[in-house]
Amino acid sequence: MSQREFLLYDTMTRQVKPLQPLEPGHLKFYSCGPTVYSYAHIGNFRTFLTADLICRVARALGWRVTYVSNITDVGHLTEDDVADATGEDKMQRALQSKEGEQFANVWELADYYAEAFKADWRKLNLNEPMLWPKATQHMREQIVAVEKLIETGHAYVTPSAVYFRLSSFPEYGKLSGNLNKDSLQVGVRDVVVDDSKEHPGDFALWKRDEKHLMQWFSPWGWGFPGWHIECSVMAMAYLGETIDLHAGGEDLVFPHHESEIAQSECLTGHTFANHWIHTRFLQVDGEKMSKRTGNWYTVRDLVDQQGANPLALRYALMTVPYGKTLNFTMQTLRDATTAVERYAECERLAELALKKSPSGQSATAFAEELERLYEETLDALCNDLNTSVALAKGFEGTKVILRDATHLTHEQGQVARQWLDRINDLLGILRSQYADAATGDRGSAEESAALALMDARQKAKSEKDFGLADRLRSEIEAMGFEVRDTPEGPVLRRLSGLN
RNA sequence: GGCGUCGUACCCAAGUGGUCAAGGGAAAGGUCUGCAAAACCUUCAUUCGGCGGUUCGAAUCCGCCCGGCGCCUCCA
Missing domain, CATH: 3.40.50.620 (HUPs)
Known part of the structure; x- marks a missing residue:
C-alpha cells in the first residue's frame, strides 16, 4: 500500500x-x-x-x-x-x-x-x-x-x-x-x-x-x-x-x-x-465549442471520419490538466499522434529484445531509471492530476528505451515491457483494453494491398532498382500508410490522415 | 451586476518565493539510410502581459492597469 x-x-x-x-x-x-x-x-x-x-x-x-x-x-x-x-x-x-x-x-x-x-x-x-x-x-x-x-x-x-x-x-x-x-x-x-x-x-x-x-x-x-x-x-x-x-x-x-x-x-x-x-470546458481553436460556429467535434468525427488514432485523441485531451481550459486544435492532435506512435515504437523494440536470448547482463540501472520515472508519473497524477507533467515523465521513459533501441538486451526488454504495461495502466495511451476499439480495423483490404506493395518495394530495393522502390513508396503513402525501414525489415504504419 | 479563471519561447505547455524556467511540437545542424521515414546526438526563453510594491531574493506574494476565456440560462 x-x-x-x-x-x-x-x-x-x-x-x-x-x-x-x-x-x-x-x-x-x-x-x-x-x-x-x-x-x-x-x-x-x-x-x-x-x-x-x-x-x-x-x-x-x-x-x-x-x-x-x-x-x-x-x-x-x-x-x-x-x-x-x-x-x-x-x-x-x-x-x-x-x-x-x-x-x-x-x-x-x-x-x-x-x-x-x-x-x-x-x-x-x-x-x-x-x-x-x-x-x-x-x-x-x-x-x-x-x-x-x-x-x-x-x-x-x-x-x-x-x-x-x-x-x-x-x-x-x-x-x-x-x-x-x-x-x-x-x-x-x-x-x-x-x-x-x-x-x-x-x-x-x-x-x-x-x-x-x-x-x-x-x-x-x-x-x-x-x-x-x-x-x-x-x-x-x-x-x-x-x-x-x-x-x-x-x-x-x-x-x-x-x-x-x-x-x-x-x-x-x-x-x-x-x-x-x-x-473545465475545453475550447476548440480558442473559442467555445459550439455547433453554430462549426468547431464541434465528436469522437466519431475525429476517429471514424478523419482517421485519428483514438488513443492519440485521449492523449490530446490529457495535455492540459483538467482544471485548466484546454484549447483543442488539430495541431494538438497531431502532436499527440507522434507521441502515441513513439510508445508504439517502444513496444516494438521491447518485443524485439525479448526475442533475443538472455545476455546474462544486469538491467538494474535501466530498471531503476524507468522505475523512477514511473514513480514521478504517479506523483504528478497524485498532485491534482497534473497530466502535463505525467505525460512528460512518461515521455522521458520512452527516451530511455529508445536511447538503446535495437541494442536492448533480453533483460532490458523485459523491464521495458513491464514498464510500458504499468504506464499504460496509469495513462491508458498505449493499448486499448477493448478489442472492439482497435485503431486500424477499417480498410483492412487496403492494408493488405499496401503490404503487397511494401514487399514489392523491398524486392526492388534488394535489386537496387531504387527508382521503382521510391515510386512504390509514394504509392503506399498515397494509400495512407508509411514504410519504416528497420534492421529487421520494413514495417507498415497507418498514417493518421490528419492535416 | 455576482462568481471565477488565465496571460511563460514560433506553437502547445509545466512550474506558485531561492540550481534566473520541465516536457512536447515545429525549426536548424549532425549520425543512421541507396534516398527517405523512424530513431539517436546537438542547438533553440538572462526571460515569464504592463506598471508599481513587499522581500536579501519573485514567473511565483500584494496593488493597479491591459488583454483572453468561462459560469451565473439547456450544456461535460
Whole structure:
C-alpha cells in the first residue's frame, strides 16, 4: 500500500486537499454522465477522462474503487424555470430534428445515443464504471424521494409541479458561491416567473405534464422528474448517503450539483459528498465549442471520419490538466499522434529484445531509471492530476528505451515491457483494453494491398532498382500508410490522415 | 451586476518565493539510410502581459492597469 496522498482540488472548500475515502482504501465515486439526446462531443469526454484517470490513480495506490456513472435518458425542459410546457425539451427537439427522424420514439432515440456513447467511451479507452444507472430505471426511487421532501417541508406542490423550497436549506449556494439567492436572479435573462412558486430560485422536483413524450404516474399526476433528483437518488442508492467523491463538468456546479446537495442533505441530514471535482470546458481553436460556429467535434468525427488514432485523441485531451481550459486544435492532435506512435515504437523494440536470448547482463540501472520515472508519473497524477507533467515523465521513459533501441538486451526488454504495461495502466495511451476499439480495423483490404506493395518495394530495393522502390513508396503513402525501414525489415504504419 | 479563471519561447505547455524556467511540437545542424521515414546526438526563453510594491531574493506574494476565456440560462 502506497503512502502517497492523492491531492485533488475540491470545489466546495476551494482548495487542494487529499482525497480521503470514508472507508480507507475504498473510494466511492459518482461521476455525472451525459444526457443522451445526441452524440457526446470531445468536451464531454474530457470530463469522463478526468473520472477515468481518478480511478486509475486510485487503483495504482492500491485502493478499491466503486465507480458509478449515470446516463440521463429523460428529457428535461430546457428552461427549468418555466412551469408550463413552453420550454422545449431536449429529447423532444432531438426527435424532431433531421437525425431524429430515424427513431420511432424518444425511448429508441435515447437507447441509440446511449449505445453510441458507450462505443465512444471504449474508443477512448476509458474504464467502464461498475454501473451505468439510467434515470428512467429509477423512477420509483425518485418519486419516493420527492414525497419525503414534501413530508419534511423541503418541497411544496403547486398545480403544475413540485418545487424544492430554497428557504428550507440555508446552505444553498455553498458549492458555487451563489450564496445571495436574490443575486441569482439579477443576471438571468428571460426568466418566466411561475406565480405559484414561492421563490424564483426554487427548482422543480417533478413536472406535471400529460403531453410530455416521456411521462410517469405520480402522486402529483402524470409527468416527469426534475433534472437534479435523479443523481441524488442514484448516487445514494449505489454508494450510500455520503459519497467520497462526486465529479462532473464545470457547468454542473450550478445549478445541478448545488441542487443535488440541497435535495440529498435534506433527505439524509448529512453531507452528501466529501469531495467535489469539476473539469473545465475545453475550447476548440480558442473559442467555445459550439455547433453554430462549426468547431464541434465528436469522437466519431475525429476517429471514424478523419482517421485519428483514438488513443492519440485521449492523449490530446490529457495535455492540459483538467482544471485548466484546454484549447483543442488539430495541431494538438497531431502532436499527440507522434507521441502515441513513439510508445508504439517502444513496444516494438521491447518485443524485439525479448526475442533475443538472455545476455546474462544486469538491467538494474535501466530498471531503476524507468522505475523512477514511473514513480514521478504517479506523483504528478497524485498532485491534482497534473497530466502535463505525467505525460512528460512518461515521455522521458520512452527516451530511455529508445536511447538503446535495437541494442536492448533480453533483460532490458523485459523491464521495458513491464514498464510500458504499468504506464499504460496509469495513462491508458498505449493499448486499448477493448478489442472492439482497435485503431486500424477499417480498410483492412487496403492494408493488405499496401503490404503487397511494401514487399514489392523491398524486392526492388534488394535489386537496387531504387527508382521503382521510391515510386512504390509514394504509392503506399498515397494509400495512407508509411514504410519504416528497420534492421529487421520494413514495417507498415497507418498514417493518421490528419492535416 | 455576482462568481471565477488565465496571460511563460514560433506553437502547445509545466512550474506558485531561492540550481534566473520541465516536457512536447515545429525549426536548424549532425549520425543512421541507396534516398527517405523512424530513431539517436546537438542547438533553440538572462526571460515569464504592463506598471508599481513587499522581500536579501519573485514567473511565483500584494496593488493597479491591459488583454483572453468561462459560469451565473439547456450544456461535460
